[in-house]
Amino acid sequence: MAATKPKKAIHFLPLFALATVPLIMVLGNSMLIPILPQMQEEIGISKFQASLVITLFSVPAGVIIPLAGFLSDRYTRKVVIIPALLLYGAGGVVAGVAAWLMDQPYAVIMAGRVLQGLGAAGTASIAMALAGDLWSGASRAKALGIIEASNGLGKVLSPIIGSLIALLFWYAAFFAFPIICILSAALVYFFVKEPKKSGSKQSPKEYIGALKKTFKAQGKWLLTAYLAGSIALFILFGVLFYISQILEEKYKVADLMRGLILSIPLLAMCTTSLVTGAKIKKNMRLMKILIVSGLALIGVPLAIAAFFNNPYVSLGLLVVSGIGTGLVLPCLNTMITSAVQKAERGAVTALYGSVRFLGVAAGPPIFGALMDTPKIMFSIMAALAGVCAVMAFFLIQVGTEGGGSNPERYEQIAQQQKLLTRRKARA
Template structure:
């Protein structure tokens, strides 16, 4: 009976990141049409993605504390409802208002506030419900479902836009309200968290970053950079397909899904194979970031569409290797009482990566194709070096004890690290 409940809970939780990524990924193929219909600049169009992600990034630390204090479901379910309401506001504005751009951005900000309490809190919930190999596998499933949402959303967005471009906004509330009900009834939290007063809570977080910040902060930025590159590339590819190759509609959505498919499959396999193996975690991160850096360098030399798609898919595979590893390290870094805040801070920097991807790529695109991808390759190389020098699970000091700042405490006291 417990296994069945566990499976039901996992399915319910897996839907949360799918809904979250629809908030941005489903709009990507619609942005060129929106730009023409509302007579916007490319930068204004990119802000549709940016304000959503910025709002989420700012609010996430607050909802992380609330989830630690009051429980994960009590944050996730209301957040999904707010997310859906924001979609209704943007959709109604685009439908009924003549000058709707500002109101659409307002609805997107509300959606971002709702999105703050979705996938980052779902990661903390995974850490509460599962442990050991089950936890790493569940986190791999979460990252894969996140990617699956990214795969499906360009196709869904392109198909829905055949009705009219703003129909995508009305899709959000339908999905959000359904998933909110599923999570509420399908997930049973083990027990209500023992919430700490805010001063004690902030003191505990300060101690965590004092002890583990040397590896935890670089780990955060690996995740943020991966999503910065992913969404920037999608924005770039969407624009190139429509403006240069005149590819639109469902076909464009399907092409945008190809790199994402590579990431999803890789993330699922990686999560299933990790099993809290710390040396393997670091090795796969380094391999993934090396692949990403090499792919971005290579694509700088080619503008032929088939080669570009192939190389961008290879880069996405590198991201798919890295992200589940970061998820395992971050989720396992702390005890349950502070886990919501830590995963939320991680989610916050991921959202900020998504927020800055499209506008920065939009700016770089005005310079040249090579500028875009050499810049991205340089950034990827920096986080590769950061991972190599700072993220060292199981590192030892001179006395032979595990360093406090390394993720040697990945396994909680009640768990035994695999041999």
């Protein structure tokens, strides 16, 4: 029986269902950032302990994502995504009930956040891999751009949503998670028709061997792409945490207004992601140019921000960095998702998701530790973005083996190999 080919046309309902997955995933961090100062006051914790609300969600996700990728390659994407969403929602219930009923809820809230992180491991990166299975060529780039824009939209809306929900009671956001996770799981279950897997399942040894071959052939540019995505999100979430703390401590900005302010650079990133995904199509040379340019746009404003002490100036510069992030991420998504055969796509994409999560996890505590020396903090971050831009320029080799110049190349090879196998079997 012939293998199912990826669909060319984009259908609204499957894409909408998949786009809700990263949107919900990002709510896990961004929705809580505006309420962290209030949480510190309500349960009597330090700034560092508050930052761990973000970290203890992101670190478990980053560690478990590779396993989720393997499971999605071995079985199906939906078998991973749907239970992951339900676990994500359950963690929100644990954290919310602890905040509601316990006098000293911090430890149980952290346990709930760990559960949410474990659930998040099977969400966004697996949704990206599934999009790679469903669509190809320019349709894939467009779909991934929309999914990244959905991720960005979640970042835009979540500070506002978090601030609004906190008007009811500060921990209300935790109870919002199970509702939206169940809705997303239902959408994926009913509207996403996953292509059937063909051929026999690889053993873990064969699977690891295939991954080793992939990284041996393409490791330099893949690792550079991983680093670029991680650093972009590390800087974004770190600066957002920094600005949120300054607005609360120094300027006494109310929760809702703080959420609205934080949404501005995220809106710039979301809009840029949407436009970038629609324009890049299969043009790998353009993707490389946009990645290098985007990293420069992330770094230069940070270097300028080192000489200003006003959070609103920093916010304006962060808008430019948000545009840079919106250029970088859709290009990386398309390159990485198109780089390998379907059989290893889940793992390669999951590793990318893993380092993205770890970047998000590291941002708040590191920026929090450097808050008292903003000039040093911004200078270090600008240097990091600059190093990534240089690495991307030299190590992402467009048009050569390992550069991923033809997004369909690996799928075509896989189809040819399967055809040869069938012919030999008939002979």
